[in-house]
Amino acid sequence: MSTGAGGALPPLAVYMHLPWCLQRCGYCDFNAHALRGELPAWAYQAALARELRRQAPAALGRRVCSVFIGGGTPSLFPPAVIGELLGDLDAVLGLEPGAEITLEANPGASETARLRGFRGAGVTRLSLGVQSLDDTLLARLGRIHDAAAAREAVAEARTAGFTGVNVDLMYGLPGQEVAGAEADVAAAIELGVDHLSHYQLTIEPDTPFGRRPPPGLPGEETLLAMEAACRQRLAAAGLERYEVSAFARAGQRSAHNLGYWTFGDYLGLGAGAAGKLTGLDGRVRRTRQRRSPQRWMGVAGSDQAEVESIELTPGEQAFEVLLNGLRLLEGIPEDLLQARSGCDRQALRAWLAPLYERGWLISEKGRIRASAVGYEMLDTLLLELLPGPPAATGGRPSAKGDNALN
Ligand SMILES: C[S@@+](CC[C@H](N)C(=O)[O-])C[C@H]1O[C@@H](n2cnc3c(N)ncnc32)[C@H](O)[C@@H]1O
Numbered sequence: 001m002s003t004g005a006g007g008a009l010p011p012l013a014v015y016m017h018l019p020w021c022l023q024r025c026g027y028c029d030f031n032a033h034a035l036r037g038e039l040p041a042w043a044y045q046a047a048l049a050r051e052l053r054r055q056a057p058a059a060l061g062r063r064v065c066s067v068f069i070g071g072g073t074p075s076l077f078p079p080a081v082i083g084e085l086l087g088d089l090d091a092v093l094g095l096e097p098g099a100e101i102t103l104e105a106n107p108g109a110s111e112t113a114r115l116r117g118f119r120g121a122g123v124t125r126l127s128l129g130v131q132s133l134d135d136t137l138l139a140r141l142g143r144i145h146d147a148a149a150a151r152e153a154v155a156e157a158r159t160a161g162f163t164g165v166n167v168d169l170m171y172g173l174p175g176q177e178v179a180g181a182e183a184d185v186a187a188a189i190e191l192g193v194d195h196l197s198h199y200q201l202t203i204e205p206d207t208p209f210g211r212r213p214p215p216g217l218p219g220e221e222t223l224l225a226m227e228a229a230c231r232q233r234l235a236a237a238g239l240e241r242y243e244v245s246a247f248a249r250a251g252q253r254s255a256h257n258l259g260y261w262t263f264g265d266y267l268g269l270g271a272g273a274a275g276k277l278t279g280l281d282g283r284v285r286r287t288r289q290r291r292s293p294q295r296w297m298g299v300a301g302s303d304q305a306e307v308e309s310i311e312l313t314p315g316e317q318a319f320e321v322l323l324n325g326l327r328l329l330e331g332i333p334e335d336l337l338q339a340r341s342g343c344d345r346q347a348l349r350a351w352l353a354p355l356y357e358r359g360w361l362i363s364e365k366g367r368i369r370a371s372a373v374g375y376e377m378l379d380t381l382l383l384e385l386l387p388g389p390p391a392a393t394g395g396r397p398s399a400k401g402d403n404a405l406n
C-alpha cells in the first residue's frame, strides 16, 4: 500500500489504555485513577470495541504489527477481557502473525494464574513496573509492593511461559546513592530480565511529589554517576543500550516502541490515549481521546471520544521523525526521514547541515544518528532543529504523544 506522497505507509500498531490502579503513586502523572469499587472491566472492553470500530475504517487493509496494553494497571483486568480485546482486534483489523503483544503488570497485582491467563489470551510480552528492589525506596515512592513481590512477579512471569519480560526501574530516587542505583540494576540483571527500561525519576508539577518534593533527591553530578555506573553494569551483563532509556538482550528489543521511534502509525484506544495515523493521501494526524474514564466510556464509539485531532505539516513531520528517531543509538535511515516527512531531500540536508558541521549529527551508511556529544545533549540538539526544515514549515501547532514506552 502506498501514500499520496509516494512512500509506503508506516507499520500499524495499537495502543490501548486501561486507566485504573489500586492506588495512585505520588510521582505519577499518567492518566491513572485509583479504583473505587468494582473494576468496570467488561463495560470498558465494550467501550474499547466500539471505539475500535469507529477508528478502524481509517486503517482498513492494514494489519496490526504490535499491540501495547498500558495503564494504569492492566494486570487488574481479567485475562478473559484481554482475550476478548485481542480477538476483536484480530477480527476487525487482523493481527500480523507473530505480532508482539505487551501488557503492563504491577507486582502485587499479577499472580501466576492470572499471568498464565494473559499468556493464554495471546499476550507475548510482559512489562513489570518494579521501580526499585529496595524496600525503603519502594515505601518512599508509595508503591503497594515490596522487593520480594517484585522478584516473585518476574519468577511468576517465567512460570507462566513469558519469554519476553521487561522490567521498569527508576533511578534518582529520594535518598538514593550511586551504589543503590547500581544495586537495583544488578538485582534486575540477577532476575534474568530480557529488557530493562531505566528511567530517571521526573518530578512532575501536577503530582504530590511536584507539590511537595521529597527530601534527598540526588543532584546532577550524582545522577550522571548513577547513569554511567548502571550502563556499565548492563552492558557487561549483555543488555545493550539501544535507546535513551532502553536496554535489551539480543533479539529482545521492543518492536512496539521501535514503531514509535521510527515514526510508525498507531491507533490510540481508551481514556486519554494518543494516536498517530497516516492517511492514504500521506497526511499525518495526531489524535487524543477524552481523558476521564467515565466520560470516555460514555462517548466511546462516537466523535466525542476524540478531543484532539491535529494534522501535521511536512515540516512538523520531519521534526517529529528526528525527535523520535534520534533517541535510537543507531539513529534512522535517511530514506526513512524523507519517506515519513514527505519533505524534499535537499531541503532536509540543508536543514541538518549546521548540526553535521558542529559534529552533533553523523551521517553514515545512509543513516542519520547523533554523535556521542550530540546524544549527551539530545534536548539541546533538538531545540536547534525547531521549527523544522525552512521550506516545509507550516503554522499548525504540533501535539506530543505520551503513550507508555517500555
Ligand atoms: C505508565 S507507568 C505504568 C506502569 C505500572 N502501572 C507500574 O507503575 O508498575 C510506566 C512506567 O513509567 C515510569 N514512570 C512513571 N512515572 C514516572 C516519573 N515521574 N518519572 C520517571 N518514570 C516514571 C515507571 O517506571 C513506570 O513503570
Ligand code: SF4
Pocket (backbone or CB within 6 Å): 020, 021, 023, 024, 025, 028, 029, 030, 032, 071, 072, 073, 106, 129
Ligand atoms: S506509577 Fe503505575 S501504579 Fe502508580 S499510579 Fe502510575 S500507573 Fe498507577
